[in-house]
Amino acid sequence: MKKVIFQCTGNLILFTLMGLAFLFPLSDVIKTENGIAGSIGIFPFLLAGYIIIFGIIQFILAKIFKWGKMQIRNWILVMNVKRLLWRNQRKRLISH
Numbered sequence: 001m002k003k004v005i006f007q008c009t010g011n012l013i014l015f016t017l018m019g020l021a022f023l024f025p026l027s028d029v030i031k032t033e034n035g036i037a038g039s040i041g042i043f044p045f046l047l048a049g050y051i052i053i054f055g056i057i058q059f060i061l062a063k064i065f066k067w068g069k070m071q072i073r074n075w076i077l078v079m080n081v082k083r084l085l086w087r088n089q090r091k092r093l094i095s096h
Contacts, residue, residue, distance in 0.1 A: 003067050010054050014047075021047040 020043040027041035061067070 002061075002065060006058070006061065010058070013050065014054065017043065017047040017050055 024041050024043050026038035029036060029038040
């Protein structure tokens with residue numbers, strides 16, 4: 001449950017920062033004689049920093065709570081159960 005809450009909160013923050021970074025990529029846009037000049041806003045930098053920090057924190061928490069190994073074990077268990085059920089169903093069909 002901790003993993004789900006962490007990832008949902010992280011994705012919510014990521015989605016918000018991505019929206020802000022794409023809506024407001026430039027802070028000051030000035031029309032000059034040669035064209036348009038502008039300076040990069042804060043939101044693209046916040047997004048880049050958040051992606052790096054979130055990745056590091058997720059890696060550390062995954063090591064502490066062993067999230068990756070449990071997920072792989074559960075996937076293998078589900079696949080084995082499906083395979084066994086399919087074999088049983090196949091045997092039933094053949095025997096009839």
